[in-house]
Amino acid sequence: MGLLFARSFVLVTALLVLCLLLPCHAKLSTKFYAKTCPNVESIVRAVMAPAVAAEPRMGASIIRLFFHDCFVNGCDASILLDDTPTLTGEKNAGANANSVRGYEVIDAIKTRVEAACKATVSCADIVALAARDAVNLLRGPTWKVPLGRKDSRTASQSAANANLPGPGSSAASLVAAFAAKGLSAREMTALSGAHTVGRVRCLFFRGRIYGEPNINATFAAARQRTCPQTGGDSNLAPFDDQTPDTFDNAYYTNLVAQRGLMHSDQELFNGGSQDGLVRKYSGNAKIFAGDFAKAMVKMGGLLPAAGTPTEVRLNCRMLN
Ligand code: HEM
Ligand SMILES: *[C@@H]1O[C@H](CO)[C@@H](O)[C@H](O)[C@H]1NC(C)=O
Numbered sequence: 001m002g003l004l005f006a007r008s009f010v011l012v013t014a015l016l017v018l019c020l021l022l023p024c025h026a027k028l029s030t031k032f033y034a035k036t037c038p039n040v041e042s043i044v045r046a047v048m049a050p051a052v053a054a055e056p057r058m059g060a061s062i063i064r065l066f067f068h069d070c071f072v073n074g075c076d077a078s079i080l081l082d083d084t085p086t087l088t089g090e091k092n093a094g095a096n097a098n099s100v101r102g103y104e105v106i107d108a109i110k111t112r113v114e115a116a117c118k119a120t121v122s123c124a125d126i127v128a129l130a131a132r133d134a135v136n137l138l139r140g141p142t143w144k145v146p147l148g149r150k151d152s153r154t155a156s157q158s159a160a161n162a163n164l165p166g167p168g169s170s171a172a173s174l175v176a177a178f179a180a181k182g183l184s185a186r187e188m189t190a191l192s193g194a195h196t197v198g199r200v201r202c203l204f205f206r207g208r209i210y211g212e213p214n215i216n217a218t219f220a221a222a223r224q225r226t227c228p229q230t231g232g233d234s235n236l237a238p239f240d241d242q243t244p245d246t247f248d249n250a251y252y253t254n255l256v257a258q259r260g261l262m263h264s265d266q267e268l269f270n271g272g273s274q275d276g277l278v279r280k281y282s283g284n285a286k287i288f289a290g291d292f293a294k295a296m297v298k299m300g301g302l303l304p305a306a307g308t309p310t311e312v313r314l315n316c317r318m319l320n
Pocket of ligand 1: 192201
């Protein structure tokens with residue numbers, strides 16, 4: 001016993017010293033918790049399934065939560081930190097405030113995961129798994145999620161404001177926002193297919209349904225019924241009015257029919273560089289599903305810069 005302890009002490013110390021000398025890059029692995037928390041994936045799924053069944057939009061909200069986490073200093077659960085007197089979190093950034101939802105579902109998963117495997121599974125990994133399950137529970141594809149992320153001890157409201165693209169974005173600025181994260185235009189267009197599920201507030205598409213020429217008139221009139229020219233800013237509309245809660249390729253068939261809801265959506269099919277890919281995805285759901293899954297894994301590989309202080313949070317809303 002004593003010898004074993006001494007040996008592992010030496011090993012751990014050696015690793016710690018190594019990590020101080022070199023950036024200790026967490027290499028993600030689909031087997032990361034195979035020994036330390038073998039049931040983590042079934043626990044996540046067991047909380048996600050009833051949550052999405054009770055409210056399909058929750059699936060969409062969790063997918064978006066993952067995107068908004070990863071685009072701000074990597075997938076590090078920074079978006080989950082509540083504001084405190086000494087920490088300004090990301091929840092009140094422009095793109096997140098009164099908009100991002102699903103924090104309670106992540107809390108519920110974390111509580112069950114902690115009960116099974118104390119202080120082992122990061123909140124960032126839980127979000128990545130929950131987003132994968134959300135897509136699949138809405139009848140979209142599934143994939144293996146590389147794991148081993150850590151939770152940041154910092155958050156950045158200013159980075160959230162700077163890095164998350166807005167609904168008025170041009171095609172060029174969308175390409176640039178994703179390129180800044182090492183994602184190609186093709187990956188940007190594939191990831192945008194997440195807008196085949198979920199809801200949008202009137203204030204984000206009003207300008208388009210009342211003012212833009214490249215919109216199907218029947219569609220514009222239908223959206224105008226619940227999104228008046230003045231007032232009703234928070235009224236919700238589905239991105240996809242045919243199959244609003246199904247993760248299919250309808251986002252792209254809608255774009256080809258000039259039924260993109262936000263300006264930024266229709267920018268992907270407006271005579272520009274992504275038109276061909278949008279047509280391809282609109283005609284082939286399998287190619288879209290495969291590209292989407294790959295791009296989610298790649299986006300999920302965005303990690304905090306070396307040197308960022310991290311930990312496995314015990315409560316996703318606060319530092320240990
Ligand atoms: C390409 C640039 C993108 C822009 C400009 C954008 C913008 C937006 C906006 C403005 C909303 C509505 C927010 C509200 O009404 O409060 C929204 C919703 C949503 N976004 Fe995006 N988004 C983009 C990319 C993505 C990506 C890459 C994903 C995921 C992979 C995603 C997933 C979603 C989902 C699922 C919803 C619905 C959420 C819900 O119903 O709660 N978006 N997005
Ligand atoms: C607009 O969409 C409707 C289906 O709702 C379709 O019947 C109509 O032909 C479309 N209009 C144009 C100009 O494409």
